[in-house]
Every structure is written in structure tokens, then in C-alpha cells.
Amino acid sequence: MSSVADLTKRNLTVGVINTKAGNLFSLYACLNRIGYSTVQINNPQDMVTNQIDALVVPGQGRFGQVMKQLVATGLDNIVVDWIKSDKPFLGICVGLQVLFNQSEEDAGVQGLGVFEGNVERLNSPKQPMVGWSKLSSAVGGLSEKIVYFVNSYGVKQSSVTAATVTYGEQFVAAINQGNVWAFQFHPEKSGDVGEEVIKQCLSN
Amino acid sequence: MSEQLERVNNGLIPRVIVCLDVANGRVVKGVNFKGLTDMGDPVELALRYQEQGADEIVFLDIKATLENRANALETVRRVAQNLSIPFTVGGGLNSYTDVEQFLNAGADKVALNSAAVKNPQLINQIAEGFGSQCVVVAIDVNKDETDDYAVYVSGGHVRTEVNAFDWFKEVEERGAGEILLTAMHRDGTGIGFDNELMSRVAKERNIQVIASGGASNEQHFVDTFLAGSDAALAAGMFHRGEYSVQDVKKALKQQQILTR
Numbered sequence: 001m002s003s004v005a006d007l008t009k010r011n012l013t014v015g016v017i018n019t020k021a022g023n024l025f026s027l028y029a030c031l032n033r034i035g036y037s038t039v040q041i042n043n044p045q046d047m048v049t050n051q052i053d054a055l056v057v058p059g060q061g062r063f064g065q066v067m068k069q070l071v072a073t074g075l076d077n078i079v080v081d082w083i084k085s086d087k088p089f090l091g092i093c094v095g096l097q098v099l100f101n102q103s104e105e106d107a108g109v110q111g112l113g114v115f116e117g118n119v120e121r122l123n124s125p126k127q128p129m130v131g132w133s134k135l136s137s138a139v140g141g142l143s144e145k146i147v148y149f150v151n152s153y154g155v156k157q158s159s160v161t162a163a164t165v166t167y168g169e170q171f172v173a174a175i176n177q178g179n180v181w182a183f184q185f186h187p188e189k190s191g192d193v194g195e196e197v198i199k200q201c202l203s204n
Numbered sequence: 205m206s207e208q209l210e211r212v213n214n215g216l217i218p219r220v221i222v223c224l225d226v227a228n229g230r231v232v233k234g235v236n237f238k239g240l241t242d243m244g245d246p247v248e249l250a251l252r253y254q255e256q257g258a259d260e261i262v263f264l265d266i267k268a269t270l271e272n273r274a275n276a277l278e279t280v281r282r283v284a285q286n287l288s289i290p291f292t293v294g295g296g297l298n299s300y301t302d303v304e305q306f307l308n309a310g311a312d313k314v315a316l317n318s319a320a321v322k323n324p325q326l327i328n329q330i331a332e333g334f335g336s337q338c339v340v341v342a343i344d345v346n347k348d349e350t351d352d353y354a355v356y357v358s359g360g361h362v363r364t365e366v367n368a369f370d371w372f373k374e375v376e377e378r379g380a381g382e383i384l385l386t387a388m389h390r391d392g393t394g395i396g397f398d399n400e401l402m403s404r405v406a407k408e409r410n411i412q413v414i415a416s417g418g419a420s421n422e423q424h425f426v427d428t429f430l431a432g433s434d435a436a437l438a439a440g441m442f443h444r445g446e447y448s449v450q451d452v453k454k455a456l457k458q459q460q461i462l463t464r
Contacts, residue, residue, distance in 0.1 A: 001446075022307075022334070023285055023307050023308055024368050025281075025285075025308070025309070025310040026284060026310060026312065027309070029284065029285050029286075030288060053359070060442040080302070116374070125410075126215075126216060126410055126411060126412050127336070127337050127410065127411075128335075128337045128381055129216070130216075130337050130381055130382065130412065131216030131217065131219060131412070131434070132216060132219065132259055132433075132464050133216050133217060134217070134462070146217065146290070146464045148290060149216075150337045151337075153338075167215070167216060187290065188288070189289060189312065190288070190289075191254065191288050191289050191464075192288065194287060194288060
């Protein structure tokens, strides 16, 4: 594994898991604007042929759809091992949700189960929740940040919570353990603040 | 804190949206949808408004034709490549395939207008295929002689028999994520949003409403958010340089309305 000093010498290469669940144009554009190189990861072999410094599970699609694709390609184990070795990781939206056990969005589908908890339908005043909201009880660089959310489902409680948000009810906006981060919000759509947050999390 | 203010600040942050009306690859502005004036390059303007603090950009191709499709997609790609805030595209989207093309070009949401009236099932199909969050239904209404609101299509040229309030209910039930509600009788007048209308929709419906038509100053944004609009959209007042998005945000802050 590369040390922090090695990473600063060259461009960070970010592997983006292809969940085949929607358009990743914004995410790639955002990572490239930050200055990262990006590689699409379609299967476990792509992790071997490329030197990946950080891994991202993007935020498009449904829980069941994304899990099905991860299992079918064998990338489910790759993601779990990556997280367990505490390498730089970022999950976005459904990419946060699949780290938990299961989801009300697609009952009966097993998540990756890296963290304890379930994904539930949120009791939002207006459905779906689409818009900007301020993070609360946030750690470090997430403190007081206003970011863009798009969701109907979320995790209401977790032992690795790094920020919460309230829209009708309180739920988990970010989780963190070591070099592993996941956001319920979309940093790639959250302006300069979002880019700053991604940089802080992946460059550690 | 007033009850109105408390309600605003307990929801999502009210969005200030800048609309780029595009015709033949240029941003234009007209009065009551007529008499178009050139306002500049879409990509340049989108980025300028993002820097000013706009919460979202809406890009409406008001002269959308099939011949212009390739050009429009290219412009959307250029905007999406550079923009780091949400970006909605509308104008001339008639089918599931049209929508797919624009989402693949980098739009976060699509705005359906005439096509949704003609074929309401399209709302369900897109909501199921891509999620409710990317379906904005744009509704142009005009107040008629009897003070009723009629729904217009084809860029405001054709009056339909659709009752506006029935239509708001129907698009919500079909899975739309937001309503972009343009009061044509206010568009280009500069006398402010139709807050009576916005407030009624906000009370009766459980879907986010973007107020559109009639804004010419920062106070109009304050007023419509207090009336219940979840977001508000303007074009001319920003393009003419009379106000920046910062000016609007400053006025909102002064009234203790949460901003980004």
C-alpha cells in the first residue's frame, strides 16, 4: 500500500465502481476537476491492471439494482476487502446505503453488511427530498457544511455517524471510520463545498 | 420568529434558481414568451451564476427542434462538464428516449411540459426508469377572465382545457419530483411572482414547487419563499445585470431566511 508521501508525489487515481445504475457524468467531471485521474472499475480484474489509490461507489440507482451488479461482477468482495484494509474509500448516496445490512427499498436483498444497521424509508415533508440542507453534529471538515441531498431512503442511526441532517426527521448524512467515508448527500453536486469535502476525505 | 419564517427554515434551504432560456445555442430573454433578445453564451452564463452562488441552473431550450437536438446535447455536455451544482434541462423533450439522451449528456433532471400534458404516462415511465428526483414537470398557467388558471402548452402558445389544480394533483400522483410553475400573466412584467397561486399549491400539494414568472428584484424572492415556494426562478433580472444572485442571498439573510 502506498504511503501518504507517495500519493502526494503523483496524481491520485480513483477507481469508480460501475454499478450500471445511471449516469456518472457529474461524478467523473467532479473528480477530474479536483485533479484526480479516474478509472472505471467493471470487474475485479480492473483492480489488478490499474493502480488504484481510492475507491468510490457512486450514488445512482436503487439498492437492489446496485447490490445485484456488485454480486454479479464479484466486486462485492473487492469493496468489502478494500474497506476492511482501511484504504481511502468514498460511498455516495446508495453507495452509503449498500454498506449496511438491508433496505426497505428492496426488501430481501442483502447489503454488504460492513456496518450494522438498515436503510429505511424517510419521513420527509415532501417526497423525494431534493435540495440543499445543513449538516449537524458533524465531525471536522463536515462541520456546518451545506450540501445537496437527493433521497427517499436513509439510515436513521449508526455507530459510525460523522454527520446528521434533519428533514422531517433526523438521519445519517455521513459515516466515517478511518479512511472510509460515505455520504448520503451528493458531494459531486454540492458546489465548491462538495469538492473540498471529497478532497479532504480521499487525500488522507 | 414568525410562523412563516419558522416553516421556511424547517424545510430545505429555499433555492435561488437561474434560468437560461436558450434558442439556437444562445441565451435569450423575451416578454411573455415573445420578442427575444440575445443574452450570451449558455456555458459562460451558467458558470457565472454558479460563482455568484446560484443553487441550481435550469436550461430551457425554448426553440427546441429535432434538427437542433445534436447542438443542444453538446451544449448540455459542456455545461455539465463544468458545473458543480444541480442542472435541469427542458424544452422539446417528447419521449423516454429524449429524456435518456439528455440525462446521459449530464443533466441531473429534465423538465417536461407539453409532452406531459399530451402523454401523462410519460411522467410515470421516467419516474420509474430514472427516479422521481429527476422528473420536473414544468407547467405554464395563465389567469383567464374568470380568474381561473388555465394550462398552456407549446411554449405558452396553446391554451388547453386542463384545469391547473387537477393537473398539479395528477403530476404529483404520477411521480413527479417537482413542479416548475410559471405564471405566464406575470412573466416579463417584473411585478413579482404570483404568490397567491404558489401559496395555494404549497398548501394543497405534497410536492416541491419552483415559482417562476414575474421576478425583477430581491424582495420578490423573499416574498415567494415566505408564501411557501420551495424554490424560485428568474432569468432577465440576472442576465441584464440588475441584480446578482449574491444580492438576492443577502436580502434573504437579512430577513433571516436560511441560505447557502
